[in-house]
Amino acid sequence: MIRCSIGTAKVLGLKSLKIDALPTTAYLMAGEKCHFNCAFCAQARESTARADLLSRVSWPLYPWKKVAEGLAGLSLRPARNSAPEEVSLQRICFQVIQDQEALEQVKDWVRDLSQHSLIPVCVSAGPKSLDEVKELLALGVDHVSIALDAATPTVFARVKDGSWEKRYALLLEGAQHFPGHLATHLIVGLGESEEEMIRLIQDLQDHGITIALFAFTPVRGTRMEHMTPPALPHYRRVQAAHYLIRSGAARAEQFSFEGGKLNDFGLRDEELHALLQDGEAFRTSGCSGCNRPYYNETPGEELYNYPQTLQPEEIEQAWLRLFE
Numbered sequence: 001m002i003r004c005s006i007g008t009a010k011v012l013g014l015k016s017l018k019i020d021a022l023p024t025t026a027y028l029m030a031g032e033k034c035h036f037n038c039a040f041c042a043q044a045r046e047s048t049a050r051a052d053l054l055s056r057v058s059w060p061l062y063p064w065k066k067v068a069e070g071l072a073g074l075s076l077r078p079a080r081n082s083a084p085e086e087v088s089l090q091r092i093c094f095q096v097i098q099d100q101e102a103l104e105q106v107k108d109w110v111r112d113l114s115q116h117s118l119i120p121v122c123v124s125a126g127p128k129s130l131d132e133v134k135e136l137l138a139l140g141v142d143h144v145s146i147a148l149d150a151a152t153p154t155v156f157a158r159v160k161d162g163s164w165e166k167r168y169a170l171l172l173e174g175a176q177h178f179p180g181h182l183a184t185h186l187i188v189g190l191g192e193s194e195e196e197m198i199r200l201i202q203d204l205q206d207h208g209i210t211i212a213l214f215a216f217t218p219v220r221g222t223r224m225e226h227m228t229p230p231a232l233p234h235y236r237r238v239q240a241a242h243y244l245i246r247s248g249a250a251r252a253e254q255f256s257f258e259g260g261k262l263n264d265f266g267l268r269d270e271e272l273h274a275l276l277q278d279g280e281a282f283r284t285s286g287c288s289g290c291n292r293p294y295y296n297e298t299p300g301e302e303l304y305n306y307p308q309t310l311q312p313e314e315i316e317q318a319w320l321r322l323f324e
Contacts, residue, residue: 002067003029003059007293012070014062021293021307025091029059031102036161039223043097049221055295072116089119090289096125114140122287133174143287145183146171151192151200159190175207182209188238189216189230193260198241202252205245212286215296215304233324235304237262243281279310282318
């Protein structure tokens with residue numbers, strides 16, 4: 001059995017539901033109850049959250065055979081501007097709960113998929129060594145994601161288990177040996193400043209590491225359930241900085257900060273507006289084809305990460321947030 005995000009189950013024909021934004025990546029989760037105890041995670045060792053939750057998303061269980069058959073039957077085609085009913089899958093992403101048994105099971109599933117599907121696969125896991133990263137890539141995995149989550153060792157020590165320094169070192173080592181195949185997750189709103197997050201983003205980008213930005217999401221049953229998510233202006237500034245950095249339009253060194261807050265992008269207003277006017281900066285970031293609908297969001301409210309092309313009024317609203 002394997003867990004699928006509820007949207008993935010819809011795309012694979014395993015679940016009938018009404019949804020306005022379908023995932024363009026198949027999100028699959030292996031394992032339950034991590035041996036780590038991250039303060040924000042529903043799957044943490046001491047979490048009392050529902051077992052089928054990861055962030056705001058529910059992940060029902062299905063037989064692997066049915067999931068694999070559904071994946072094998074889907075074609076790979078561009079879906080960036082497609083209507084929801086036309087969206088097909090551009091990527092398969094395994095979220096591996098931190099235990100060795102789950103990771104070994106995912107390796108078997110990756111081998112199985114390689115015989116039936118041409119869709120790129122990424123694995124978000126916690127490999128402990130370069131050899132484990134190498135093994136996953138040798139199986140045909142396109143990206144291996146090692147989640148830092150926290151922007152600094154101090155924040156990491158407060159909300160996660162393990163060592164920020166060791167994870168960071170493994171990310172850099174992996175990026176050096178396997179250029180273009182390492183990724184990480186960063187969560188905005190865990191207590192870091194905008195400056196700390198943006199300077200880390202620049203460093204990771206300089207090493208060729210793909211970055212997926214998330215907004216901290218309080219989940220009932222976790223140790224951080226009563227904490228508040230980041231303010232939208234705060235998140236929009238980090239999003240814009242990330243976009244400018246990864247597109248090569250600007251560097252963190254040219255930004256200005258005051259008290260940790262980004263207050264100048266080092267560009268003329270008309271230059272900045274031209275770079276951000278299509279709204280791409282405010283789309284979901286990460287591996288290509290990853291749009292994570294409503295992973296951090298509540299339907300009906302302004303979205304942190306837009307899973308599809310923004311409407312003109314959404315672009316204008318996001319733009320104005322930068323200066324609040």
